[in-house]
Amino acid sequence: xxxxxxxxxxxxxxxxxxxxxxxxxxxxxxxxxxxxxxxxxxxxxxxxxxxxxxxxxxxxxxxxxxxxxxxxxxxxxxxxxxxxxxxxxxxxxxxxxxxxxxxxxxxxxxxxxxxxxxxxxxxxxxxxxxxxxxxxxxxxxxxxxxxxxxxxxxxxxxxxxxxxxxxxxxxxxxxxxxxxxxxxxxxxxxxxxxxxxxxxxxxxxxxxxxxxxxxxxxxxxxxxxxxxxxxxxxxxxxxxxxxxxxxxxxxxxxxxxxxxxxxxxxxxxxxxxxxxxxxxxxxxxxxxxxxxxxxxxxxxxxxxxxxxxxxxxxxxxxxxxxxxxxxxxxxxxxxxxxxxxxxxxxxxxxxx
Amino acid sequence: xxxxxxxxxxxxxxxxxxxxxxxxxxxxxxxxxxxxxxxxxxxxxxxxxxxxxxxxxxxxxxxxxxxxxxxxxxxxxxxxxxxxxxxxxxxxxxxxxxxxxxxxxxxxxxxxxxxxxxxxxxxxxxxxxxxxxxxxxxxxxxxxxxxxxxxxxxxxxxxxxxxxxxxxxxxxxxxxxxxxxxxxxxxxxxxxxxxxxxxxxxxxxxxxxxxxxxxxxxxxxxxxxxxxxxxxxxxxxxxxxxxxxxxxxxxxxxxxxxxxxxxxxxxxxxxxxxxxxxxxxxxxxxxxxxxxxxxxxxxxxxxxxxxxxxxxxxxxxxxxxxxxxxxxxxxxxxxxxxxxxxxxxxxxxxxxxxxxxxxxxxxxxxxxxxxxxxxxxxxxxxxxxxxxxxxxxxxxxxxxxxxxxxxxxxxxxxxxxxxxxxxxxxxxxxxxxxxxxxxxxxxxxxxxxxxxxxxxxxxxxxxxxxxxxxxxxxxxxxxxxxxxxxx
Numbered sequence: 001x002x003x004x005x006x007x008x009x010x011x012x013x014x015x016x017x018x019x020x021x022x023x024x025x026x027x028x029x030x031x032x033x034x035x036x037x038x039x040x041x042x043x044x045x046x047x048x049x050x051x052x053x054x055x056x057x058x059x060x061x062x063x064x065x066x067x068x069x070x071x072x073x074x075x076x077x078x079x080x081x082x083x084x085x086x087x088x089x090x091x092x093x094x095x096x097x098x099x100x101x102x103x104x105x106x107x108x109x110x111x112x113x114x115x116x117x118x119x120x121x122x123x124x125x126x127x128x129x130x131x132x133x134x135x136x137x138x139x140x141x142x143x144x145x146x147x148x149x150x151x152x153x154x155x156x157x158x159x160x161x162x163x164x165x166x167x168x169x170x171x172x173x174x175x176x177x178x179x180x181x182x183x184x185x186x187x188x189x190x191x192x193x194x195x196x197x198x199x200x201x202x203x204x205x206x207x208x209x210x211x212x213x214x215x216x217x218x219x220x221x222x223x224x225x226x227x228x229x230x231x232x233x234x235x236x237x238x239x240x241x242x243x244x245x246x247x248x249x250x251x252x253x254x255x256x257x258x259x260x261x262x263x264x265x266x267x268x269x270x271x272x273x274x275x276x277x278x279x280x281x282x283x284x285x286x287x288x289x290x291x292x293x294x295x296x297x298x299x300x301x302x303x304x305x306x307x308x309x310x311x312x313x314x315x316x317x318x319x320x321x322x323x324x325x326x327x328x329x330x331x332x333x334x335x336x337x338x339x340x341x342x343x344x345x346x347x348x349x350x351x352x
Numbered sequence: 353x354x355x356x357x358x359x360x361x362x363x364x365x366x367x368x369x370x371x372x373x374x375x376x377x378x379x380x381x382x383x384x385x386x387x388x389x390x391x392x393x394x395x396x397x398x399x400x401x402x403x404x405x406x407x408x409x410x411x412x413x414x415x416x417x418x419x420x421x422x423x424x425x426x427x428x429x430x431x432x433x434x435x436x437x438x439x440x441x442x443x444x445x446x447x448x449x450x451x452x453x454x455x456x457x458x459x460x461x462x463x464x465x466x467x468x469x470x471x472x473x474x475x476x477x478x479x480x481x482x483x484x485x486x487x488x489x490x491x492x493x494x495x496x497x498x499x500x501x502x503x504x505x506x507x508x509x510x511x512x513x514x515x516x517x518x519x520x521x522x523x524x525x526x527x528x529x530x531x532x533x534x535x536x537x538x539x540x541x542x543x544x545x546x547x548x549x550x551x552x553x554x555x556x557x558x559x560x561x562x563x564x565x566x567x568x569x570x571x572x573x574x575x576x577x578x579x580x581x582x583x584x585x586x587x588x589x590x591x592x593x594x595x596x597x598x599x600x601x602x603x604x605x606x607x608x609x610x611x612x613x614x615x616x617x618x619x620x621x622x623x624x625x626x627x628x629x630x631x632x633x634x635x636x637x638x639x640x641x642x643x644x645x646x647x648x649x650x651x652x653x654x655x656x657x658x659x660x661x662x663x664x665x666x667x668x669x670x671x672x673x674x675x676x677x678x679x680x681x682x683x684x685x686x687x688x689x690x691x692x693x694x695x696x697x698x699x700x701x702x703x704x705x706x707x708x709x710x711x712x713x714x715x716x717x718x719x720x721x722x723x724x725x726x727x728x729x730x731x732x733x734x735x736x737x738x739x740x741x742x743x744x745x746x747x748x749x750x751x752x753x754x755x756x757x758x759x760x761x762x763x764x765x766x767x768x769x770x771x772x773x774x775x776x777x778x779x780x781x782x783x784x785x786x787x788x789x790x791x792x793x794x795x796x797x798x799x800x801x802x803x804x805x806x807x808x809x810x811x812x813x814x815x816x817x818x819x820x821x822x823x824x825x826x827x828x829x830x831x832x833x834x835x836x837x838x839x
Contacts, residue, residue, distance in 0.1 A: 023453065048629040049452050054478035062448050067449070196454055
């Protein structure tokens with residue numbers, strides 16, 4: 001099988017077409033712009049719709065319209081742009097509209113800079129907009145997964161009628177690696193609830209308003225039931241040398257790549273350390289992490305933020321073992337030597 | 353019988369046009385035959401005009417109506433068509449998405465003044481400017497009706513509302529916005545008119561304008577805009593009869609009732625949009641079914657491969673990034689794991705560029721190269737910056753066309769000096785200095801075979817007319833490094 005040497009961001013645009021996506025609406029922002037560039041180039045060539053919207057707010061609402069029309073639709077941005085999209089995501093979650101949203105995280109708060117951070121965790125994993133909703137979140141750590149997770153995101157979005165995020169960072173978006181693409185386009189089924197502008201579908205209604213409190217509560221109950229099902233069925237994660245680990249680093253995205261190098265290095269020095277990588281951030285692999293609390297004496301969350309995912313690790317470990325956090329902010333990425341020192345420090349403090 | 357009751361009886365219960373559903377079953381409560389609008393409100397009348405037009409133009413089945421935020425948030429109780437409810441101000445964006453997804457459908461964006469003239473200004477301007485296939489029905493009553501009678505962008509000067517309790521002060525709140533006039537300045541809209549539902553003569557004009565707009569969309573002319581002056585007796589705190597009278601007496605003085613643009617007759621209809629991709633074409637364009645790997649798998653080579661952590665740095669324009677991807681491709685095609693991480697964004701435009709390449713026969717962790725096993729320095733600043741980071745016993749390749757002095761700061765590494773610019777220039781391709789760099793790396797490390805590089809260039813190079821010259825640069829560079837350092 002042919003592999004293509006390709007940037008993570010570009011892999012997303014190609015994967016979207018292979019997943020049956022027929023519309024892209026977006027607004028450019030570094031470091032996600034290769035996605036909008038590739039879509040601008042590819043979508044018109046194959047007869048799919050592409051539009052550079054006037055704003056992030058408009059682009060997510062265009063997605064709302066296309067999703068209501070039964071289309072597989074995607075938008076992509078980076079942190080400040082995701083903040084702007086949150087209104088539309090809340091409406092889509094409530095109206096149960098599928099959409100794939102790509103977030104190539106950069107440093108914040110505010111304009112921040114274009115270097116990698118993972119500080120959108122809270123706004124993406126915990127809902128982000130108003131109301132009691134959540135979106136499934138996939139966290140790729142290489143271009144191959146940028147492809148695979150984009151395709152999976154479309155499948156999950158349709159299956160559960162929900163917005164789904166692919167949450168990556170500037171480095172995973174910019175890095176080039178070999179990628180194997182699927183060789184067929186996924187079929188997109190007709191959706192019985194969608195509005196196709198014809199006689200058969202004209203009685204369909206897409207809305208997120210229910211003035212009657214009991215009716216609106218019912219909408220919420222349906223959503224919560226859906227999230228519970230997603231928590232039961234859609235947890236994804238990967239592990240590296242965790243079986244006998246006394247200490248486990250929990251990390252996703254670029255941090256998990258840094259952590260893997262740290263694990264290799266410290267293992268060669270005889271330290272029993274492993275890496276647990278959540279692939280779905282919602283649903284978070286709580287049970288799978290807790291399982292390791294039997295043998296691991298210490299967990300360390302490594303993330304490029306002030307410590308956001310660490311809250312979920314603590315909830316998962318539930319006080320059974322200490323959970324430490326290490327991270328950098330502002331686009332600064334810890335060096336390997338720095339991590340070895342920090343992680344070894346935690347090891348000495350808790351294990352000896 | 354008062355005027356309002358008469359209006360209600362006629363418009364909402366007796367002569368219901370076919371564009372409405374039979375009973376308003378989506379409407380909660382005990383009265384599925386009447387609308388939720390207040391006596392004297394213009395929305396009921398506007399709804400009726402739209403419903404009649406939908407029936408008469410036979411477009412009901414293919415119409416999609418976007419309900420906004422405001423009193424008409426529940427427009428979907430009434431219209432017998434596809435219904436979509438949008439966030440405040442976003443109806444034109446939603447209409448763009450649903451309309452483009454359903455080419456040939458009739459999309460109606462029904463909006464109020466706060467929705468269209470305040471929170472959704474960007475969306476309406478840009479949808480109009482794109483000439484989206486939609487008809488905008490803009491009901492202007494100069495107040496936020498549903499939310500509690502607050503000031504709208506179209507509230508008249510001096511008008512008292514709950515957020516302009518001392519009357520609208522134009523120094524503070526600006527002037528009432530004439531949206532039809534603004535929209536008419538744009539190129540794409542074919543039909544822009546302001547009407548009113550204030551008396552039978554104006555209602556007839558409104559009826560005509562709505563029909564014309566919808567017919568125009570049906571005929572493929574894209575974007576039309578009908579602004580409708582309308583009363584809000586509750587919001588204005590007036591008797592319905594007085595409120596309706598105020599539309600003519602006060603509103604129409606500031607918002608002239610007239611046509612601002614009608615170029616339907618001279619406009620060439622747009623061809624229908626194609627937005628359904630062709631799967632065969634996708635496979636063809638993406639090239640995902642293309643041939644297998646360029647080089648045969650050599651297990652011995654893979655097993656014996658020693659990890660390479662390469663940093664390539666230089667001025668922007670020296671082809672630094674391409675040198676990196678070339679090594680990356682070589683790695684991939686020989687079956688290795690490879691990562692390539694560039695400098696990007698404004699950093700690139702600052703005049704310097706660098707990239708990190710990691711080659712390994714194992715899964716690669718960090719793609720960042722902090723301690724290169726090999727540094728390719730295309731210019732002086734790169735050498736100064738990254739020279740000290742190179743691993744002990746590592747390799748530094750220096751472009752001696754640019755760096756004229758010997759690099760004496762490191763004596764624990766192997767140093768290769770090669771005049772990359774001169775070699776490239778001597779063969780007529782200045783831009784191929786980066787190929788000299790890649791070749792020097794291969795000649796010095798023997799990480800790859802020279803033949804593989806040559807084959808790769810022949811296979812991958814987009815500018816076919818430059819292949820021969822690049823190959824010449826590669827051969828000359830290889831010979832230079834061999835002759836100078838390995839004889």
